[in-house]
Amino acid sequence: MGTNGMTSDYRYRQLEHWLLQGIQEQRWRLGERLPSIRTLCREHRLSKATVQHALQRLEAQGWLEARPKAGYFVTLRPAPPGDQQGTPGHTRVIQPPRPVSVNDLLLDIMQRSAAFDLLPDLNAGELPAGIVALNRSIGRALRRQRGDDYQYYDEPAGAISLREQLALHYARRGWAAAPDQLCITSGCQHALFLALMACCKPGDVVAVESPGFYGVLQLLEQLQLQVVEVPAGADTGMDMDALDAVLQRWPVKACIVSPAFATPSGALMPTAARQHLLALAERHDLAIIEDDIYADTALGSPPDPLKALDGDDRVILCSSFSKSLSRDLRLGWIAGGRWHARILHLKLVTQLASSRTLQQGVADYMADGSLATHLRCQRNALHQRRDQLIAALNAWPIDLGVSRPTGGLAVWVELPDTYDTLACYPRALEQGIVITPGPLFSVSGLFKHCLRISYAHPWDGKRLAALKQLPELLATGNK
Structure with missing residues (x-):
């Protein structure tokens, strides 16, 4: 170089x-x-000013963070080739904890009963045989009521018959649960609510998957908790390296994860990542809240719950029958680990009791093998619907990224960055089509170019026609 300035540059x-x-x-x-x-000065034989200039440039690009009296730390993690993080080809900056504010659009979607259907007004078909059998079991339980039973509340933990059947159900999935480790709730959302109330107080920081379940974000908002979003991939779920970095920077009290088919992508967390998560929980004195609601929608054998690896009682397992059996069946459960006694108390405060007849009917349904039969039939139906949906999406005249989950009820669709699914929502609604835009699965404004599409319902002619309309409608939100 001809000058000192050029050499320094x-x-x-x-x-x-x-x-x-x-x-x-x-x-x-x-x-x-x-x-x-x-x-760096010593090893590269550079002046302090030259080294600082290089570091400051990387900090300005978002790769580094300068911490007073501590040095420079890596704040961005490059996305591996082909890894779907909701922002293809881009890195993710982890934002500091913040209060939660859920988009009002979510209420509109829920009021239309459209969380899992593009066409919620479409007339339903015949009831599946498994639901017919469930209704019969509940009817028989109702007819068996004797004496003054209807005047008494259920015990706080729920009917022992149902808890025994749930314990057997989990034993088949690798967790040797005992009935007294379980408490019946009015659904998985209620279980998650109890879990957060048991281990957090207003102002505490909770780590969540990003993209992640909007129902969790609603709970965090109501409980006045702060959220820190941890990047999650479409194949393996929450990034454990990113979570490690988050735990080193902020006082996280609890972490909510869905190891089995996380929504919206359907990611399945590998065993190594689960073990890493539990090690981090022990190191940082963390509560792990496991949302296990999608496990029984597995297209193959249901994976073991994270709870099966929990040797320190740090995992609070939450689930229900709403995704695997019926959304109208408001029965869930929670295994509270070291917080279980407090959860039982909170159950009394928030619900008092569950329906004894409903619990007995479901317990009978499980005991006679009807649930297992229903899940086998559902597995085949969901597999076919998933493949049909992905084939239809691959025919779109748009360059897409589409997850291929092995469980759950939906795929995660990534459009080019120029698309805005929120802007498309009203235009689709005019055609009677209800979409679920990507930003609902985050509080940080990410995923505007993403969409969750469910395969919970059969792809009949009208739904397929609606699906074929979407590329043109989505183009209206294209910048």
């Missing part, structure tokens, strides 16, 4: 490139500290 750019390459190759992982300025 070359040197800081050379160091900047070397540091960025190290981050991309994960020589320094998300949340880890880079070598000190003094070390």
Whole structure:
């Protein structure tokens, strides 16, 4: 170089490139500290000003964060090739904890009963045989009522007959549950509510998957809890390296995860990631709230719950029958681990009791094998509907990223960055089509180019026709 200025310019750019390459190759992982300025000066034979200039440029690009008296830390993690993080080809900045404000659009979708259907006004078909059998079991339980039973409340934990059947159900999935570890709730949302109330207080920080379940965000808003969103991939769920970095930076009290087919992507968390999560929970004294609601929608064998690996009673398992059996059946359950006694108390405060007849009817339904039969039939139907949906999406004249879940009830669709699914919502509604835009699954304004589409219902002619309309409607939100 001909001048000192040009030489200095070359040197800081050379160091900047070397540091960025190290981050991309994960020589320094998300949340880890880079070598000190003094070390970089010595090893690269550079002046302090040159090193600081390179670091400041990377900080301005969002790759690093300067912490007073501590140094520079990695704040971005490169997305692996083909990894779907909701922002294809981009990295994710983890935002600090914040209060939650849920988009009002969610209420509109729920009022239309459209969370899992593009055409909620379409007339329903015949009841599946499994639901017919369920109604018979509940009817028989109602007819068996004797004496003054109808004048008494259920015990706080729920009917022992149902808890025994649930314990057997989980034993088949690898968790040796005992009936007294379970408490019956009025659904999974109620169970999640009890879990958060038991281990958090207003102002506490809760880590969630991003994109993640909007129902959790609603609960965090109502309980005045702060949220920190942890990136989650469409294949493996929450990024454990990102969670590790979050736990090192902020005082997280609880972490809510869906290891089995997380919504909206249907991700299945690998065993190694589950073990990593439990190790982090122990290291940081963290409560893990497991949303297990989609496990029984598995297209193959249902995976073991995270609770099966929980040797420290840090996992609070929450679930219900709403996704695997019937959304009208408002029965769920919770296994509270070390918080179970407090959860039983909170159950009394928030619900008092569950229907004894309903619980007995469901227990009988499970005991005679009807639930197992229903799940086998459902597995085949969901598999066919998922494949049919993905085939239809692949025929769209748009470059898409589509998740291929092995369980759950929906796929996560990533459109080009220029699309805005929120802007498309009213136009689709004019055609009687209700979409579920990506931003509902976050509080940070991400995923505007994303969409959740469910395969919970059969793809009859009208639903397929609505699906074929969507590319043109979505184009109206294209920038």
